[in-house]
Amino acid sequence: MSVISEIVKDMNGYKLHIVNTEKYKTNTLVWKMKAPLNQEEVTLRALLPYVLQSNSKSYPSTAKLRSYLDELYGATLHVDLSKKGEFHIISFAIEIANEKFLKDGTPLLRKGIDLLAEIITNPNISEDAFDARTVEKEKRTLKQRIQSVYDDKMRYASSRLVEEMCKGEPYALHVHGEMDAVDQITPESLYQYFKKALADDELDLYVIGDVVEEEVTAAAKETLQFSSRTPKSLTDNEPKQIEKVEEIKEVQDVKQGKLNIGFRTNVVYGDPEYFALQVLNGIYGGFSHSKLFINVREKASLAYYAASRLESHKGLLMVMSGIDQKNYEQAVSIINEQMKAVKDGDFNEQELQQTKAVLKNQILETIDTARGIVEVLYHNVVSKKNVTLDEWIQKMDATTKEDIVKVADKIQLDTIYFLTGKEESA
Numbered sequence: 001m002s003v004i005s006e007i008v009k010d011m012n013g014y015k016l017h018i019v020n021t022e023k024y025k026t027n028t029l030v031w032k033m034k035a036p037l038n039q040e041e042v043t044l045r046a047l048l049p050y051v052l053q054s055n056s057k058s059y060p061s062t063a064k065l066r067s068y069l070d071e072l073y074g075a076t077l078h079v080d081l082s083k084k085g086e087f088h089i090i091s092f093a094i095e096i097a098n099e100k101f102l103k104d105g106t107p108l109l110r111k112g113i114d115l116l117a118e119i120i121t122n123p124n125i126s127e128d129a130f131d132a133r134t135v136e137k138e139k140r141t142l143k144q145r146i147q148s149v150y151d152d153k154m155r156y157a158s159s160r161l162v163e164e165m166c167k168g169e170p171y172a173l174h175v176h177g178e179m180d181a182v183d184q185i186t187p188e189s190l191y192q193y194f195k196k197a198l199a200d201d202e203l204d205l206y207v208i209g210d211v212v213e214e215e216v217t218a219a220a221k222e223t224l225q226f227s228s229r230t231p232k233s234l235t236d237n238e239p240k241q242i243e244k245v246e247e248i249k250e251v252q253d254v255k256q257g258k259l260n261i262g263f264r265t266n267v268v269y270g271d272p273e274y275f276a277l278q279v280l281n282g283i284y285g286g287f288s289h290s291k292l293f294i295n296v297r298e299k300a301s302l303a304y305y306a307a308s309r310l311e312s313h314k315g316l317l318m319v320m321s322g323i324d325q326k327n328y329e330q331a332v333s334i335i336n337e338q339m340k341a342v343k344d345g346d347f348n349e350q351e352l353q354q355t356k357a358v359l360k361n362q363i364l365e366t367i368d369t370a371r372g373i374v375e376v377l378y379h380n381v382v383s384k385k386n387v388t389l390d391e392w393i394q395k396m397d398a399t400t401k402e403d404i405v406k407v408a409d410k411i412q413l414d415t416i417y418f419l420t421g422k423e424e425s426a
Contacts, residue, residue, distance in 0.1 A: 003389045004367060006377055007213060013226025014203035015381075018213055019373055026095050027109050027209030028370035029116050032378060033090040033201040036232050037170035042088060043142075043177025044185060044193040049079040049090045050138045051130055051190065057122045060131070072111055073097040077119070084382045085268070085313030086170040086234050090197075092119060093371060098210055109211060110219050116205075117223040123194065129187035130194075139182050146179045157258035157419045158320060164248050165262040165415040169240075171314050202231035204381055208370040233384075239266045239315070246415040251422055256304060258419040259331055261319040263339070266410040269312040270385030273410070275395040276403035277317075281310050282355035283404070284342050285319060289354055291338040291347075296321065302331045313382050317411065325420045332416060343408040345401055352404075356397055363393060 007018040035045070059065035069075045075096040082089045096112040099105055124131045149155050159174060166172040203226060207216050242264065267273045285292035285308025296306040304322035311318065323331045341347070366372035367389070380386055 003364075003393070004373060004377065009217060011205075011220060011224070013228055014205055014224065016217065016220050017204060017206045017374075017377060018211065018216055019206070019208045019370075019377070020211055020213065021208065022210045024209055024370055025098055025101050026370070027098050027112065027207065027211060028374070029094045029096070029112055030206040030208075030371065030374045031092040031116055031120060032204045032206070032374075032381070033197060034084075034087050034204075034231070034381065035197065035201045036234060037083065037086050037088045037173050039170075039173060039178075041193060042173045043181035044190060045088050045090065045197070046081055046175065046177035047135075047138055047142050047182070047185060047190060048194055048197065049081065049092065050141065051134055052119055052123055052194075053077060053079045053092065054134045054138060055124045055131065056118050057124055058118055060124050068115070072108060072115070073102070073106075075108075075112065075115075077115075081175050083171065083173075083175050084378075085311075087313070087382060088173075088175070089378075089382075090201075092116065093374075095370070100210060109207075109209075109215070113207075113216075113219045113223055121198070121224070123191075125191055128191055130191050132187045135185070135187045135190060139185060142176060143179060143182055145176045146174070146182070149174070149176070153252075153254055153256075153258055153419060154320070154322070157260045157417065158318065160248075160250065160419065161260040161262050161318060161415060161417040162316075164246060164417055165316070166314075171311075199227060200229060200232065202229075202381070204378070206374045206377070208373055240264060240414075242412050242414050245413050247418075248415065249418045249420055251420055254419060254421045257323045257325040257328065257421065259303075259319075259321045259323050259328065259335075260417045260419075261321075261332070261335055261413070262415040262417070263317040263319075264412045264414050265310070265315045265317050265407075266412070267407060268315045268383065269379050270383040270387055273403070273407040274312070275392070276399045276407040277310065278359060278396055279352070279355055279399045280342060280404045280408055281308055281317060282359050283347050283351055284308055284317075284338060287355065287358050289351070289358070291341060292319065292321070292335065295338055296331065296334050300330070300334055302327050302334060306335070312379070328418060328420070336413065339408075339411065339413075343405065343411070345405045347401070347404075349401075352399075352401060356399070359396060360393055363389070 009016045078093045080091040099108045163172050267277045292306040297303045306321040308319045
């Protein structure tokens with residue numbers, strides 16, 4: 001019995017993914033739009049979903065749209081932006097009660113799909129322009145979103161590491177775009193970009209819940225139709241040659257230094273070595289039993305926090321830590337020593353098995369929610385691979401110490417970024 005059973009259908013200009021499960025009393029609809037990251041469009045794209053979710057032609061104010069969601073037994077609507085590898089992903093999610101559990105039998109799933117189509121295809125426009133007040137309001141909010149990254153120094157340091165490490169690569173662009181570009185967006189330019197995105201983006205609709213496949217397919221076919229397209233692939237995905245490790249120190253008025261270190265893994269989601277890389281990251285810095293946590297934070301007391309994470313579609317492994325500035329050299333040294341230990345196979349069977357168990361639990365926890373299921377399945381769309389969740393768990397479970405040492409050999413240190421406070425005066 002597979003963990004998740006996914007049906008994928010080719011529709012007009014998009015793919016429909018149905019996961020039939022009796023786990024939830026609600027149905028979840030997730031619409032995803034994928035396009036390559038590029039500097040000219042990243043800020044337009046970051047603004048677009050927030051303008052679309054504010055109102056539509058049939059619900060021309062946020063109050064009217066929210067009131068209609070309340071009528072649908074408290075349905076919810078969320079939008080989200082993310083980067084996966086060199087792609088910029090827009091997501092719209094509607095969660096709505098399953099009519100099977102209601103006495104009056106209102107066709108809620110159909111109404112949910114209709115509402116999704118309304119938001120995506122029938123925006124609040126006149127004379128080839130979005131509603132000006134909505135655009136101005138959302139531009140202000142977008143600026144706040146961009147500013148909030150600067151204000152949160154942990155997020156800021158992570159963002160700056162990526163900027164420095166991936167200079168000249170699309171992945172260096174920020175998911176929310178660029179502050180300087182926000183003011184240049186007009187209701188007209190945003191509408192032109194909206195038309196382009198619907199014509200060119202790779203489009204996917206996920207429906208998760210206790211649903212009837214034929215009903216979902218018929219409703220989607222009737223309400224969502226787009227022109228056929230060939231999704232854009234990335235032109236350059238060659239591994240970067242590292243000539244020398246970059247070391248960047250940035251001084252701001254911060255009390256706690258942020259030391260972030262970036263490695264190139266030269267392995268991406270769907271590669272045969274990817275499963276071993278996941279286990280490696282768990283042993284190195286992914287969890288509270290990992291080497292970074294135990295040796296940098298606990299034993300040496302050098303860090304307030306120390307952890308690592310993978311960017312699976314870009315082939316990056318990034319370390320995040322908070323340290324006192326006087327401990328910089330020692331912290332860099334001990335963080336690198338932990339990577340060397342993994343490369344040398346300096347970890348025992350207990351660490352290996354514990355990491356596998358925690359990773360498996362993490363995956364199963366993720367798929368406890370409908371939107372978690374979508375995120376797991378969407379890896380295959382981004383990577384153009386077809387890895388089932390059963391295969392993912394089985395291959396991770398089968399990973400040996402030798403597999404980890406072998407994949408560790410591909411990992412290269414790329415950039416060390418340190419956000420530090422002003423030197424204390426004597």
